[in-house]
Amino acid sequence: MTDRLLELFEQSNGAFLSGEELSERLQISRTAVWKQIERLRQQGYRFEAAPRKGYRLLAKPDIFDLPAFIGKLQTERFGKHVKYYDEVDSTQTVALSLVAEGAPEGTLVLAERQTAGRGRMGRQWHSPKGKGLWMSMILRPKHIPLSFTPQLTLLVSVALCRAIRAIVPVEAGIKWPNDLLIGGRKAAGILLESSAENETLQHIIAGVGIGVNLEPDDYPPELRNVATSLFIEAGYRIDRVELLCRFLLEWEQLYALYHEQGFAPIKLLWEALSVSLHKPIRCQTAQGLVDGYAEGIDELGALAIRLQDGTIRKMYSGDVEFR
Amino acid sequence: MTDRLLELFEQSNGAFLSGEELSERLQISRTAVWKQIERLRQQGYRFEAAPRKGYRLLAKPDIFDLPAFIGKLQTERFGKHVKYYDEVDSTQTVALSLVAEGAPEGTLVLAERQTAGRGRMGRQWHSPKGKGLWMSMILRPKHIPLSFTPQLTLLVSVALCRAIRAIVPVEAGIKWPNDLLIGGRKAAGILLESSAENETLQHIIAGVGIGVNLEPDDYPPELRNVATSLFIEAGYRIDRVELLCRFLLEWEQLYALYHEQGFAPIKLLWEALSVSLHKPIRCQTAQGLVDGYAEGIDELGALAIRLQDGTIRKMYSGDVEFR
Structure with missing residues (x-):
């Protein structure tokens, strides 16, 4: 019922809808209309009465639109x-x-909020509800030597940087190895947890x-x-669905390129997006x-520093750090 | 009770001990002596009557002598x-x-038999009871980049090859990366399963x-x-306790050397023990x-092949493969 009510408000494009009209179109009592609106308010929708x-919809809660995501995703x-x-x-x-349950490559875990999000080196990752994309993806690379793992780290940062630049008019850059910076401040982070058997990557x-x-x-x-x-x-405000769809598409394409042609093309893209190169660093x-x-x-993805x-x-x- | 009985047989160095003597020294009836000996026979001890x-001890079952191992181990x-x-x-x-429970570095798991021992690439590892050293050790390297993992693989094979050569008069050699060969046939295998967070090894x-x-x-x-x-x-027959003690000591010393001086000294040792170098290979x-x-x-531990x-x-x- 709340779905049909929301549909009416979305079609109204921010205009007022009277209780009487809503009651007629949904064929419920005006008291029932009011109850439905209260329920939506509790879910984070904001209405003006x-x-x-009557009522008009001021703001929707930022809930990730999963059906829209599934519909728009262009990856394989x-x-x-x-x-x-x-x-x-x-x-x-x-x-x-x-x-551990054998989930296939490309399986994505997405959460509106993490209560114990992890960053690098055991640091906490701040993940407030509905405000970001907090996600993990499972990769099962084919016959990739363990020593090449840093290349995959760089690959993810290239895909993310390209997606952000495509969707948002900002100068995002990569700080070695894989922090995403905008104007010197960190906008995204990447944590790759990998497992290997002898010299071959497993997942x-x-x-x-x-x-x-x-x-x-x-x-x-802080x-x-x-x-x-x-x-x-x-x-x-940035559309999270659009950004995620673009990111996954860029990522999948670069990952395929990597398996076909190796690290060389990824290296060129990384260097073009890097903010760490050709300057004094510490x-x-x-x-x-x-x-x-x-x-x-x-x-191999190692940073070469001239002393x-x-x-x-x-x-x-x-x-x-930049000096 | 069987412990004291075994002690007497071990002190006798293969000589006969009469039922009467055993009965007196253990202060049990001769029927009880017979029962203890039967119990030991069921555990795999062999006696001549x-x-x-009386009785003399012909052979002990090949049970790993854990107390002896703990007493002889010279590692830290x-x-x-x-x-x-x-x-x-x-x-x-x-x-x-x-x-996962937080076991410290150096924790060793040892089994007389594995029912589903794992080799490289998902292969089975044949681990019959009491005949080998089937083991796993937990390492938690300090600040070692992921790209260096192959170095640690080579390090283990060097330690094992040195230990075998020290205890057994055989020409053991290492086939890249880490198979132990004697006379062209495989005598030991190494499987390193590692986990990493971004570019740093975890365990x-x-x-x-x-x-x-x-x-x-x-x-x-086959x-x-x-x-x-x-x-x-x-x-x-080789004393498994002696071999394992030597192996763990070699390993610990090389591991400390590696953390102090890096891969260079390990590389020299590996090259000296290798059977893969300076020949045509496939x-x-x-x-x-x-x-x-x-x-x-x-x-980094990669094999350089001249085409x-x-x-x-x-x-x-x-x-x-050797050509």
């Missing part, structure tokens, strides 16, 4: 199996249990968190200077700080 | 937590559940299967031409067969 005019496999949750502890944890759970429609108040104080969202940067590693000039990435004495040092992991 | 002489951490099982499906599976479960005292009849027909055991090669890869001359391994046209191709995974 005015004497003699990525996201074709989708598990959508209102709330989970962590989409990574849910995806891991799906891997990857690719966790991606995109700050889509967070407003400044949605961030805890994140306000370092994090941003697409909404904050663009100045308007890299925090387990062995201490490394200062140098970021020369490029190598065929002051001219030697090249390759970084396989670490946190990069 | 002779009129007027490797094997200090040990879980010993008479039978498991797979020591890898047991170790994985221990990882490794190192599965090692060593064919210690298997006799030719212990192998299924393995007889390709597999061998230390017993078959040396011509006498490598089966996902992309097809690669024929070439095995030049060496690189700083006929002189170019060098790096192999990160694959099955090697």
Whole structure:
């Protein structure tokens, strides 16, 4: 019943609908109309009620429109199996249990909210309800050596950066290895949890968190200077369905390209989108700080840093800062 | 009670002990002595009984002597937590559940028999009771980039090869990446299952299967031409406790060296023990067969193959055959 009511409000394009009209068209009493509207209000819809005019829909709750997503998705496999949750502890944890059950490549776990979202190095990932895309995807790469895993990390960041640039008019860039920055602040993060048998990759759970429609108040104080969202940067709300469909399509296409042609084309795309290259950087590693000039990435995805004495040092992991 | 009886037989060094003497020393009836001996026979001990002489111990069952192992182990951490099982499906599976429970680095899972032992690429691993060392160890490397995992695979094979050569007079060699061969036949295998978060290793479960005292009849027909055991090669039974203690010590020392000095010293040791280098080989890869001359391994552990046209191709995974 609330579905039909919503349909009427959506067709009205923000105009008022009187209680009498709604009652007639839905063939329910005016009291029942009022009850349905109250129910929608509890779900997060906002209505204006005015004497003699009736009701009009002011705002819908930002609930991910799963049917629209399924209808619009243009991929062959990525996201074709989708598990959508209102709330989970962590989409990574849910995806891991799906891997154990044999879920196919491209299985997507999506949640409106994570209560214990995970970031890199055991850090927490802030995932407020309905404001972002908090997701994990299962990959089962074919015959990819373990040493090539960093290439897949870079591939995901390229796909995400291209999707954001296609949908939102912002200059998104990639900080090595895979942070998405806009104007120097982080708008999205990627966490790849992988498993391998000897020298061959078995599966990857690719966790991606995109700050889509967070407003400044949605961030805890310690994140306000370092994090941003697409909404904050663009100045308007971003359609999460459209963004996710584009991201999955870019990702699937790059992933196919990678399996066909290897890392070379991905490397070129990454370099073009990178904000880390050709500048002085400082890299925090387990062995201490490394200062140098970021020369490029190598065929395995390692960052090549030229030190002051001219030697090249390759970084396989670490946190990069600009000096 | 059977413990004290065994002690007396072990002290007698294979000489006969009369029922009367045993009865007196253990302060039990001669019928009780007979019952204890029957119980030991059921556990796999073999006794000779002779009129007027009594009993003598001919052979003990090959049960891994856990107390002796604990007493002789000279490591600081490797094997200090040990879980010993008479039978498991797979020591890898047991170790994985221990990882989830937070088991520390060096935790060892050991089984007399595996009913579903795992080899590379989903192959079965033949693990008959009491005849081998079927084991898994938990490693939690510190700040090791994912790309370096193959180095750790090679490290385990070096430790194992050194331990075998120290205890058994055989020419054990390593076939890239980590098969242990004696006289061209496989005597041990290594399966490393690893997990990573982005570009950093989280944990490794190192599965090692060593064919210690298997006799030719212990192998299924399809393995007889390709597999061998230390017993078959040396011509006498090998003490599993001694071999395992040595292996864990070599492994722990190399692992510490690796964390201090990196892969360079491990690489030298691997090259010295390799049977794959400086000869024509054929490598089966996902992309097809690669024929070439095995030049060496690189700083990441990849096998460098010189092709006929002189170019060098790096192999990160694959099955090697000698041509």
